[in-house]
Amino acid sequence: MVEDRRLSVLRAIVEDYVATHEPVGSRSLVERHSLGVSPATIRNDMAVLEDEGLIAQPHTSAGRIPTDQGYRVFVDKLSQVKPMSVAERRAIGSFLDGAVDLDDVMQRSVRLLAQLTRQVALIQYPSLTRSTVRHIELVGLGPTRILLVLIADTGRVEQRVIDTAAAVPDDLLQRLRLLVIERVNGVRLVDVADKVADVVEQFSGEERTAVAAIIATLLETVVERHEERVMLAGTANLATFGEDFTGAVRPVLEALEEQMVLLRLLGESRSGDSLTVRIGHENEFEGLSSTSVVTVGYLRGDEVVAQLGVVGPTRMDYPGTMGSVRAVARYVGRILTEQQ
Amino acid sequence: MVEDRRLSVLRAIVEDYVATHEPVGSRSLVERHSLGVSPATIRNDMAVLEDEGLIAQPHTSAGRIPTDQGYRVFVDKLSQVKPMSVAERRAIGSFLDGAVDLDDVMQRSVRLLAQLTRQVALIQYPSLTRSTVRHIELVGLGPTRILLVLIADTGRVEQRVIDTAAAVPDDLLQRLRLLVIERVNGVRLVDVADKVADVVEQFSGEERTAVAAIIATLLETVVERHEERVMLAGTANLATFGEDFTGAVRPVLEALEEQMVLLRLLGESRSGDSLTVRIGHENEFEGLSSTSVVTVGYLRGDEVVAQLGVVGPTRMDYPGTMGSVRAVARYVGRILTEQQ
DNA sequence: ACTTGGCACTCGAAACCCCGGAGTGCCAGC
DNA sequence: GCTGGCACTCCGGGGTTTCGAGTGCCAAGT
Numbered sequence: 111m112v113e114d115r116r117l118s119v120l121r122a123i124v125e126d127y128v129a130t131h132e133p134v135g136s137r138s139l140v141e142r143h144s145l146g147v148s149p150a151t152i153r154n155d156m157a158v159l160e161d162e163g164l165i166a167q168p169h170t171s172a173g174r175i176p177t178d179q180g181y182r183v184f185v186d187k188l189s190q191v192k193p194m195s196v197a198e199r200r201a202i203g204s205f206l207d208g209a210v211d212l213d214d215v216m217q218r219s220v221r222l223l224a225q226l227t228r229q230v231a232l233i234q235y236p237s238l239t240r241s242t243v244r245h246i247e248l249v250g251l252g253p254t255r256i257l258l259v260l261i262a263d264t265g266r267v268e269q270r271v272i273d274t275a276a277a278v279p280d281d282l283l284q285r286l287r288l289l290v291i292e293r294v295n296g297v298r299l300v301d302v303a304d305k306v307a308d309v310v311e312q313f314s315g316e317e318r319t320a321v322a323a324i325i326a327t328l329l330e331t332v333v334e335r336h337e338e339r340v341m342l343a344g345t346a347n348l349a350t351f352g353e354d355f356t357g358a359v360r361p362v363l364e365a366l367e368e369q370m371v372l373l374r375l376l377g378e379s380r381s382g383d384s385l386t387v388r389i390g391h392e393n394e395f396e397g398l399s400s401t402s403v404v405t406v407g408y409l410r411g412d413e414v415v416a417q418l419g420v421v422g423p424t425r426m427d428y429p430g431t432m433g434s435v436r437a438v439a440r441y442v443g444r445i446l447t448e449q450q
Numbered sequence: 451m452v453e454d455r456r457l458s459v460l461r462a463i464v465e466d467y468v469a470t471h472e473p474v475g476s477r478s479l480v481e482r483h484s485l486g487v488s489p490a491t492i493r494n495d496m497a498v499l500e501d502e503g504l505i506a507q508p509h510t511s512a513g514r515i516p517t518d519q520g521y522r523v524f525v526d527k528l529s530q531v532k533p534m535s536v537a538e539r540r541a542i543g544s545f546l547d548g549a550v551d552l553d554d555v556m557q558r559s560v561r562l563l564a565q566l567t568r569q570v571a572l573i574q575y576p577s578l579t580r581s582t583v584r585h586i587e588l589v590g591l592g593p594t595r596i597l598l599v600l601i602a603d604t605g606r607v608e609q610r611v612i613d614t615a616a617a618v619p620d621d622l623l624q625r626l627r628l629l630v631i632e633r634v635n636g637v638r639l640v641d642v643a644d645k646v647a648d649v650v651e652q653f654s655g656e657e658r659t660a661v662a663a664i665i666a667t668l669l670e671t672v673v674e675r676h677e678e679r680v681m682l683a684g685t686a687n688l689a690t691f692g693e694d695f696t697g698a699v700r701p702v703l704e705a706l707e708e709q710m711v712l713l714r715l716l717g718e719s720r721s722g723d724s725l726t727v728r729i730g731h732e733n734e735f736e737g738l739s740s741t742s743v744v745t746v747g748y749l750r751g752d753e754v755v756a757q758l759g760v761v762g763p764t765r766m767d768y769p770g771t772m773g774s775v776r777a778v779a780r781y782v783g784r785i786l787t788e789q790q
Numbered sequence: 791a792c793t794t795g796g797c798a799c800t801c802g803a804a805a806c807c808c809c810g811g812a813g814t815g816c817c818a819g820c
Numbered sequence: 821g822c823t824g825g826c827a828c829t830c831c832g833g834g835g836t837t838t839c840g841a842g843t844g845c846c847a848a849g850t
Binding site: 210211244245247249251257259261265267269270271343344345346348349350358359360363364366367 | 550551584585587589591597599601605607609610611683684685686688689690698699700703706707
Binding site for chain 4: 452487488489490491494508509510511512
């Protein structure tokens with residue numbers, strides 16, 4: 111089929127361009143790949159591919175490079191995720207197994223991913239929204255100062271200092287503590303509001319004011335604080351692939367410093383635990399228009415709790431990158447699930 | 451004094467070079483600064499300065515640029531810290547005042563510093579070692595799983611999950627909890643070990659095994675875990691000053707990703723709360739040999755609890771940078787002290 | 791209906807050269 | 821010890837040339 115060969119040509123162009131970082135011409139294509147036809151034929155195919163918007167020429171009399179659309183087709187139809195080798199998987203497993211707490215898991219994972227892909231890796235902390243309360247602690251710091259600590263089952267800890275107008279005697283604090291713990295332990299964060307709604311009403315007078323303040327802060331912590339955290343690693347790799355960048359490195363670094371941007375980058379791919387690839391201009395952020403983002407959700411139990419992924423140049427090794435991302439996500443999921 | 455003028459020349463060279471990023475010649479020097487002598491005289495001075503190793507020529511027939519030693523002399527003898535303007539200080543204060551918790555303080559401060567200096571800013575979390583225990587919590591997660599949470603007075607929270615060999619009944623946990631809280635509340639972390647050393651001996655039989663495991667983890671948490679945390683911001687600024695870098699940006703990014711490197715960068719300047727400036731090769735890390743690091747300790751109460759600072763090109767505005775670093779450190783100190 | 795070899799053409803990248811100008815070092819004179 | 825003068829160096833920018841990879845198109849072949 112002519113159509114088939116044309117796609118093979120596209121695949122070959124992507125592969126060669128990714129490997130060499132140089133526009134690829136018809137001659138070198140037939141040399142490197144056994145396509146069984148002559149350069150002239152390839153040229154015809156290329157002309158068609160160019161008409162379809164899948165490849166482009168930097169300038170006349172140069173080879174072709176894939177366009178964002180070209181990569182899109184490559185990813186969607188012409189490639190498959192490259193699984194990690196057994197050795198690699200073993201390495202991943204043993205590397206991540208040593209983690210002692212959630213921070214450690216996140217950090218090790220994101221670094222590992224950066225190393226594996228030689229790109230910038232991101233990992234989002236398990237969503238608070240989807241997790242349950244493991245423990246709540248109220249600690250008196252002074253007559254009118256209370257420390258609220260919330261521990262989620264994913265291991266995340268949130269803390270807030272509360273300034274109450276009225277003094278809070280220790281016995282009140284203890285009563286409240288037990289009451290709240292009883293109410294919300296094991297409850298999903300999203301449901302905490304319902305569970306403690308009426309607590310304030312059980313108190314009256316001065317006590318009520320103080321309790322109201324505490325409960326209000328608690329609600330803030332579980333509700334308003336959806337601000338998810340993102341950790342990243344491998345920014346040094348930007349320097350490497352920054353060389354042949356369409357734009358400068360700066361906008362990318364700027365984008366990567368914005369938690370908001372990162373969160374949306376990860377957050378948009380709510381497609382369960384299947385890989386999401388956003389290529390070049392498919393990213394809505396200017397600064398990332400010459401990068402591709404590969405993300406995937408990771409599980410805790412059988413629920414997607416957050417995302418992780420990498421940011422790299424559009425000309426990246428998609429199969430390999432996707433393989434690494436998926437593998438790391440699986441291991442992270444396994445660890446989170448086990449260490450529950 | 452001839453000697454004096456020579457130093458003025460050095461100062462002028464540093465200032466001009468920092469401003470223009472171009473080697474500065476004798477003619478432009480006399481034009482921009484009113485030195486009251488002719489270019490020829492300046493040339494003689496320059497020759498001497500070059501002999502002394504304070505300035506250098508990129509190539510013959512080019513102007514001079516300061517060497518690391520030249521900057522050293524400039525910082526030590528020829529410049530003074532440039533205080534922030536009132537408006538700036540007010541802006542800093544109001545910006546930092548909104549912080550809700552320690553993480554927030556750290557993050558706001560480091561970002562602010564990056565913005566002010568247009569360089570890469572670092573901030574070290576208040577040292578655990580020097581702080582005291584505000585609260586310890588033991589939460590049973592399952593028959594043999596316990597969550598240990600340690601809250602330091604600086605607001606830092608550390609947590610560990612403990613797997614005990616034997617089951618821990620709830621009443622044992624409660625007894626132990628009260629006992630430990632009583633022992634260590636308000637105690638400096640470094641002294642925790644002493645305080646709980648004999649706790650294990652108060653238990654026997656099965657209980658003892660479990661308690662031993664818990665206490666061991668507690669000790670690990672306070673002792674082994676000296677691993678201080680560092681937060682950084684403004685890496686995007688690397689791109690800006692990366693243009694005229696001796697080396698590449700990569701090694702710098704690599705160095706900045708290594709917590710160890712950052713910690714030593716900050717940790718070495720244990721000179722109380724006075725500014726430390728390390729210029730170019732004075733940094734022991736290869737990757738940072740064309741950068742300068744300006745750090746200063748910040749206080750909580752009247753004790754230095756950690757360091758903050760910036761990393762920038764050796765050709766940086768030292769007086770301004772030092773002013774910003776010092777100002778931010780003071781505000782951070784004030785906030786930490788107040789919100790005790 | 792495709793494929794292919796041939797051929798003229800395009801155009802960027804590298805090599806080369808040239809020149810101006812900024813800057814230097816040195817020296818003799820003040 | 822300062823200064824003007826002077827010869828010298830050498831980087832950087834601009835222009836030109838060359839080289840070669842690559843293209844598009846066409847006519848012939850299967």
